[in-house]
Amino acid sequence: xxxxxxxxxxxxxxxxxxxxxxxxxxxxxxxxxxxxxxxxxxxxxxxxxxxxxxxxxxxxxxxxxxxxxxxxxxxxxxxxxxxxxxxxxxxxxxxxxxxxxxxxxxxxxxxxxxxxxxxxxxxxxxxxxxxxxxxxxxxxxxxxxxxxxxxxxxxxxxxxxxxxxxxxxxxxxxxxxxxxxxxxxxxxxxxxxxxxxxxxxxxxxxxxxxxxxxxxxxxxxxxxxxxxxxxxxxxxxxxxxxxxxxxxxxxxxxxxxxxxxxxxxxxxxxxxxxxxxxxxxxxxxxxxxxxxxxxxxxxxxxxxxxxxxxxxxxxxxxxxxxxxxxxxxxxxxxxxxxxxxxxxxxxxxxxxxxxxxxxxxxxxxxxxxxxxxxxxxxxxxxxxxxxxxxxxxxxxxxxxxxxxxxxxxxx
Amino acid sequence: xxxxxxxxxxxxxxxxxxxxxxxxxxxxxxxxxxxxxxxxxxxxxxxxxxxxxxxxxxxxxxxxxxxxxxxxxxxxxxxxxxxxxxxxxxxxxxxxxxxxxxxxxxxxxxxxxxxxxxxxxxxxxxxxxxxxxxxxxxxxxxxxxxxxxxxxxxxxxxxxxxxxxxxxxxxxxxxxxxxxxxxxxxxxxxxxxxxxxxxxxxxxxxxxxxxxxxxxxxxxxxxxxxxxxxxxxxxxxxxxxxxxxxxx
Numbered sequence: 001x002x003x004x005x006x007x008x009x010x011x012x013x014x015x016x017x018x019x020x021x022x023x024x025x026x027x028x029x030x031x032x033x034x035x036x037x038x039x040x041x042x043x044x045x046x047x048x049x050x051x052x053x054x055x056x057x058x059x060x061x062x063x064x065x066x067x068x069x070x071x072x073x074x075x076x077x078x079x080x081x082x083x084x085x086x087x088x089x090x091x092x093x094x095x096x097x098x099x100x101x102x103x104x105x106x107x108x109x110x111x112x113x114x115x116x117x118x119x120x121x122x123x124x125x126x127x128x129x130x131x132x133x134x135x136x137x138x139x140x141x142x143x144x145x146x147x148x149x150x151x152x153x154x155x156x157x158x159x160x161x162x163x164x165x166x167x168x169x170x171x172x173x174x175x176x177x178x179x180x181x182x183x184x185x186x187x188x189x190x191x192x193x194x195x196x197x198x199x200x201x202x203x204x205x206x207x208x209x210x211x212x213x214x215x216x217x218x219x220x221x222x223x224x225x226x227x228x229x230x231x232x233x234x235x236x237x238x239x240x241x242x243x244x245x246x247x248x249x250x251x252x253x254x255x256x257x258x259x260x261x262x263x264x265x266x267x268x269x270x271x272x273x274x275x276x277x278x279x280x281x282x283x284x285x286x287x288x289x290x291x292x293x294x295x296x297x298x299x300x301x302x303x304x305x306x307x308x309x310x311x312x313x314x315x316x317x318x319x320x321x322x323x324x325x326x327x328x329x330x331x332x333x334x335x336x337x338x339x340x341x342x343x344x345x346x347x348x349x350x351x352x353x354x355x356x357x358x359x360x361x362x363x364x365x366x367x368x369x370x371x372x373x374x375x376x377x378x379x380x381x382x383x384x385x386x387x388x389x390x391x392x393x394x395x396x397x398x399x400x401x402x403x404x405x406x407x408x409x410x411x
Numbered sequence: 412x413x414x415x416x417x418x419x420x421x422x423x424x425x426x427x428x429x430x431x432x433x434x435x436x437x438x439x440x441x442x443x444x445x446x447x448x449x450x451x452x453x454x455x456x457x458x459x460x461x462x463x464x465x466x467x468x469x470x471x472x473x474x475x476x477x478x479x480x481x482x483x484x485x486x487x488x489x490x491x492x493x494x495x496x497x498x499x500x501x502x503x504x505x506x507x508x509x510x511x512x513x514x515x516x517x518x519x520x521x522x523x524x525x526x527x528x529x530x531x532x533x534x535x536x537x538x539x540x541x542x543x544x545x546x547x548x549x550x551x552x553x554x555x556x557x558x559x560x561x562x563x564x565x566x567x568x569x570x571x572x573x574x575x576x577x578x579x580x581x582x583x584x585x586x587x588x589x590x591x592x593x594x595x596x597x598x599x600x601x602x603x604x605x606x607x608x609x610x611x612x613x614x615x616x617x618x619x620x621x622x623x624x625x626x627x628x629x630x631x632x633x634x635x636x637x638x639x640x641x642x643x644x645x646x647x648x649x650x651x652x653x654x655x656x657x658x659x
Contacts, residue, residue: 272454273454275454305453404611405456407653408451410536
């Protein structure tokens, strides 16, 4: 992935904005880090973890587990630091989300993925599965110093320091289905679906999978958070597809639209057996596209049996709410999702916003039903900045120009 | 109700492995003439059409005029994957289940349930083909394998009376395999008009397994019409795939 050339940043120091972003992401993070760091007295942090735990992938199979604690913060305020659904409902701006995330101190624990039990004994794992914030203390090897990372890949993580000791001092509140799942000697894929069916939200399931709380008891592993997120999306989606097998097709095309954090989503659900098409258009000067001279496109397709031409975490996150929507109506359809990423999405904050924005777009009802070809073209042109012909020349499923014929047309 | 014995179990293993990629489940029809299967995939882009004449089986018995039975291909494929060299295959179908046996020096027997599905009698697609090429199965398979890593679309182009080009196109790369009648990479070649047509490459990849046990593959197509690929086995059996074109 492209990086900000550090040379540029050193000359800029955050006020010339040579990188072309509307605000300096490095500076943004730096400010709140200082704030959180100053709240830490000596080498220990105390507060309610929302819970917020992240398993890194660097160094796999020896990984870092970040246990995050907002210094001195309790209850609902703490919980709000890990509340993707709520953030998107209130349409929190990017800067506020970065603030919320960076205001937590990360106590870093080194762990071997084959040994999730050590974290379990520290009660870190159970805390991660809690439905309420958990009172926690961490003793750090040194005061957390604000560190600047130039990669831009990491989710906003606050100042971190190696943990000498982590103590969970209140009882995590573990819902019954979660408790059952933790002690069950059953495949993680089955447990994931079971938890989902019992109404446990996907973010909790992601953390459980990540901390090795799911799966056959003797084969449990820590799973880097990024992998766990997509794994849960995919496992639940497979289950939803299975449930929709043989369902009737939607009777006419519906178009939905949503925008949040500089990301626009145009979703078309139309009669068909359940193929998906995902088209991404990245504007230049966005987080990843600094050096780009024009729009950058990315496209993938998935057939009705769930076989995709490529695997993509963003697509998996968007597909889940669409399948949930279809399952709630008991219908299938072909789905085209066009995602446009504007330069105002200047800091990557994780793929939760894709899941939530698509969900909200579907909840708010269609912006068009059964549009004629011309109306669909107009809608694409008016909702998105991407030139219409760029979409037309890429999409096979929209039926504007390119398409796949059906064999039944020849019988 | 229905029973057959077939000399080489691996041929069925490869055929069903291909079909499994396209169909979840479908219905076989056994008549006094032979065993057949014809079905469309869920997206109606591919049709699978299998026919094995009675004579190609070492033993073949149907009770009454015809018998039909529904099969889950993922399940059948799981069992057939265990077929080894020198195994003969025996299939016994009764009211509700299917018994699959591999017979060599010993016998290994598996039972899978029948799927309750109605038999759909689909017509054959009506297409006039302008290009027809017969290739050795290995030539066809290698060409598809060459293009697989870089392409997602296959375009067939009859250049002239001697040359057929299979072009693969992807987002960033492309490539092509050229077949020539005079240089022997085609066994037979007939061109009525020098047509071009495009298809999704993935379906050609699915056919490759079935082609593994075959001698000859015949490709027929015309402009913006489905392609018909016949995988022909030595014993007289044939597995045909029809794939809808991509239209730009």
